[in-house]
Amino acid sequence: MNQASIFTLEKRGNAYKDFDSFPSDLYVDTSAWIAAYNGSLSYNPVKGFMSDCLNNNTTLYHSEMILSEGVHVNEKAYYDQYAKDYLSQARENGKVNQKKLKKLITCAHPEMFLASMMQSMSILQGSMELIHF
Amino acid sequence: MKRLTLPKEKTGYVPMGIYGYPQAERKEAFLKMFSSIEEEPAINEKRMENLKELRGDYR
Secondary structure, eight states: OTTOOOOOOOSSSOTTTTOOOOOSEEEOOHHHHHHHHTTTTSOOHHHHHHHHHHHTTOEEEOOTHHHHHHHHHHHHHHHHHHHHHHTTTTEETTEEOHHHHHHHHHHHOTTHHHHHHHHHHHHHHHTOOOOOO | OOOOOOOOSOTTOOOOGGGGSOGGGHHHHHHHHGGGOOOOHHHHHHHHHHHHHHTTOOO
């Protein structure tokens, strides 16, 4: 780490098209992974950069934290999105009953958490080795 | 601090995931992992928001 450069990856644009050398080691945090999922149907510079690094002998490093963080942000994204459809049904005396809301969502979308979790987890797990040091 | 290295060719060790592919094929294998994701942009935006909330980053 005492010889590391720290830089932030641009989410947009063609920032890396002129790269002609790649780091031997790259630490990837949760934000980078979340950005990599984004726009899977279009050009994604974060994903593109990471994949180019892999073809150039870079080792990606992740903290174990990103597994739990990834599950959390993923789950909540779907939950919040679906919640919109059930807010009115979960309202009691002008306030939203959170327990009822959660039950309505999970009953209507039983596959939701598992499917999205498995997708993102499999990508993370497919790009990492557990290293003991 | 010890230098971190991927486990090299020990007896019986089989690299998993993308590290099971030769170096020249890792990019393709990596991008292929994303091919199953089909989502609305709204979900992606929500993810970034949730991450900021998780980390207490309210900028």
